[in-house]
């Protein structure tokens with residue numbers, strides 16, 4: 001590939017991977033079984049990103065391994081009905097075309113593991129969406145660094161990644177012990193915990209003790225929040241995540257997370273009072289989360305917009321189950337493909353957004369100029385039910 005036998009695009013991308021490997025002291029390249037590419041929304045990459053992707057696609061770039069895509073900045077089918085701006089949509093669709101030409105699956109989700117890209121324990125992958133990186137490393141035991149958009153794309157086009165960082169056993173050890181004494185019930189509690197710990201541990205690896213039970217949805221909320229307030233790409237939860245039993249937290253610095261810290265995290269994430277819209281599904285909602293929302297909204301009526309963001313494949317399953325109908329019957333929307341943060345909601349008249357996600361609450365003020373109401377789903381719905 002480096003000698004140009006696979007064409008100029010592959011050669012250029014392989015050089016990028018070699019450079020990355022040199023910087024981080026990698027001993028060799030390793031095969032990756034899947035790639036997940038971020039940097040999809042026109043809002044994030046703008047015209048320079050679009051031009052870069054179109055140039056690659058026009059030069060014949062094709063992925064060598066199964067590759068899935070992060071959310072774009074709008075629902076790819078219902079964008080007009082939902083009020084997304086025309087000029088934005090035009091550019092976003094051009095971006096999607098470029099990715100499609102390269103052979104990338106149009107999954108458009110930050111939860112690829114829920115819709116067919118599910119790595120096995122120990123598998124080497126190159127993913128770039130930070131919440132998905134955290135889930136793959138921590139909950140599934142797969143191995144990926146937190147790739148940038150270009151390095152993930154290079155891995156997809158070459159089928160390899162440099163062997164460094166979280167691909168190595170010794171780099172997966174915990175760096176901080178977190179003793180959790182607070183009672184965690186809702187997904188938002190896990191988001192608040194993640195927000196608090198991410199700020200302290202930064203790009204380290206926390207080891208949690210004291211979390212008695214955590215559902216898949218709660219683990220995705222926890223990882224997403226830590227990846228946003230810090231740069232956590234891997235965490236361990238005693239008795240829950242697969243590599244925790246291989247690790248010892250003895251001798252690590254210890255922090256405590258009790259009811260006081262939980263309350264403080266909620267207080268910090270709340271910057272608004274009266275939401276214009278409630279947006280759930282960050283990271284993208286599972287079928288279970290959509291079913292729960294449908295049962296809460298069945299027969300009710302909403303006075304403000306409520307969106308639940310999810311992958312298109314999940315929306316289709318929810319639709320066949322009659323869940324979308326129940327949510328829409330109350331005036332809510334199941335919004336596919338896109339997400340709270342990468343969509344241009346600030347251009348759509350919204351100033352205060354309510355969320356149950358620690359990640360979204362952390363990013364919305366900066367990326368979308370939103371005041372934020374952060375709470376669990378029941379409390380958020382109480383504010384917007386007629």
Ligand code: F3S
Pocket residue numbers: 070071110129131224281282283284309338339340341342359360
């Ligand atoms: Fe996914 Fe967007 Fe949240 S990419 S994790 S829904 S900020």
